[in-house]
Amino acid sequence: MDLRLADRRFLVGGASRGLGAAVARSLAAEGARVAGVSRTAGADDPRPAVSVAIAADLSDRDGPGNAVRAAVDALGGLDGLVVNSGGPPGGTFAAVDEAGWDQAIAGTLQSTLRLIREALPHLRDGRDPSIVVILSSSVREPVPALITSNVLRPGLAGLIKTLVGEIAPIRINGVAPGRFDTDRVRSLDAARAAASGLAIEVVQAQTRDRIPLGRYGDPDELGRVVAFLLSPAASYVDGVILSIDGGMIRSLP
Numbered sequence: 001m002d003l004r005l006a007d008r009r010f011l012v013g014g015a016s017r018g019l020g021a022a023v024a025r026s027l028a029a030e031g032a033r034v035a036g037v038s039r040t041a042g043a044d045d046p047r048p049a050v051s052v053a054i055a056a057d058l059s060d061r062d063g064p065g066n067a068v069r070a071a072v073d074a075l076g077g078l079d080g081l082v083v084n085s086g087g088p089p090g091g092t093f094a095a096v097d098e099a100g101w102d103q104a105i106a107g108t109l110q111s112t113l114r115l116i117r118e119a120l121p122h123l124r125d126g127r128d129p130s131i132v133v134i135l136s137s138s139v140r141e142p143v144p145a146l147i148t149s150n151v152l153r154p155g156l157a158g159l160i161k162t163l164v165g166e167i168a169p170i171r172i173n174g175v176a177p178g179r180f181d182t183d184r185v186r187s188l189d190a191a192r193a194a195a196s197g198l199a200i201e202v203v204q205a206q207t208r209d210r211i212p213l214g215r216y217g218d219p220d221e222l223g224r225v226v227a228f229l230l231s232p233a234a235s236y237v238d239g240v241i242l243s244i245d246g247g248m249i250r251s252l253p
Contacts, residue, residue, distance in 0.1 A: 003231035006031030008127065009075040010230065011068065011119065013037050013058055013084040013111075015050055018182040019134055020084045022223030025049040030227055035071035051075070058085055059107040064114035072122050079126035080230045081119045083112050084134040087184050088148035090191055096147055104148035112156055116163070123170050128232045131172040133160055134222075139176050139241060140251045145192065157241050164239035171238045173229050178245025179207055180217040213246035 010027050014020035015036025024034045028049035036050030039057050052074040056067040072078060088104035089096060096104075112133065123129040137143065139157045142150040160174045179185055189207070193200040208214055222244050228234055229242070243249055 001233060003030050003227060003233050005227065005231050008032045008079040009035075009071075009077055010080040010082065011035045011037065011071040011078055012050070012082040013067075013115065014086060015084075016040070018184060019177065019180065019219050019222055020082070021049070022219035023082050023084070023132075023134075023226045024223075025220065026223035026227040027230070030231070032227075033075055035067075035075055037067045037071075058111040058115060059103070061110075061114070064111060065118045068115070068118040068122065077126055078119060078122040079129055081115070081123065081131045082134065082226060082230070083115055083131065085111055087136070087188075088152060090146050090148070090188060092145050093147045095145075101148065104152060108148070108152045109155065112159070120167060120170070128235065129170045130230045130234075131170065132226050132229050133172070133174045134226070135174045135176045135241065137176050137178045137243065137245055137249050139174070140243065140249050145195065146188070160241065161239055168238070171234075173234075173237060173239065174241045175222065175226060175229070176241055176243045176245065176249070177222055178217065178243070178248040179211065180219050180222060182219060185216065211246040211248045215246065217244065217246060 010032055012020055012024050012034055015024045016038035024036050027034050033051045035052040035054055037054045037056050040055055054067050054070045056063045058064050085107055088108045089100045135156055136149050136153045138149040138153045160172050163172050189200055189203050193203045225244055
């Protein structure tokens with residue numbers, strides 16, 4: 001299928017590695033021009049695909065605005081936005097202190113609000129404009145010892161559902177990834193192993209047992225789905241929160 005993304009202009013958050021880098025690769029493979037944001041504008045991923053590397057900390061008050069302006073200057077406008085950031089601090093309610101909550105709110109909630117707000121005027125002038133917000137399986141089922149994500153990600157799902165009626169014809173959708181083979185998930189597995197006294201291989205095997213497909217996802221499997229949602233091929237898909245988790249979460253709907 002031709003997703004008709006050739007020469008479309010996208011800003012992708014957290015594009016230096018993990019899920020953000022996978023999205024950038026998928027968009028670039030379709031001929032899109034990608035401005036990728038990371039704190040250092042470096043590319044930890046061995047297969048970088050960004051046309052423009054932007055250094056910005058999206059958790060800073062001015063970071064999202066600076067990132068959007070740099071992308072628009074480099075690309076000549078915006079046709080799509082991928083909201084993605086490093087996951088918030090892990091831990092139980094008792095373990096996360098005030099500083100941890102401040103970090104989580106700035107990096108997960110405030111960064112999303114500011115990035116969308118800054119991008120909207122440019123997206124309104126774009127071609128078939130679309131936004132995808134990368135969330136977490138925590139929007140449908142709380143993740144043990146990840147209280148910050150369990151609180152904040154469902155709030156972002158509510159933001160998506162609200163904006164559908166406010167920003168049309170700009171489309172906005174979310175994806176809810178489960179367990180992918182990324183640095184973030186590996187660090188969470190390591191923390192769970194340390195807390196439980198189990199070997200990390202045992203923790204990973206327990207997680208795989210919950211996934212009907214029996215494995216962690218490859219980040220590129222998510223990247224391809226996000227590219228589709230951003231594309232004109234998904235022109236009537238709006239306000240969807242799509243699980244990409246190998247069947248792990250079985251909540252309704």
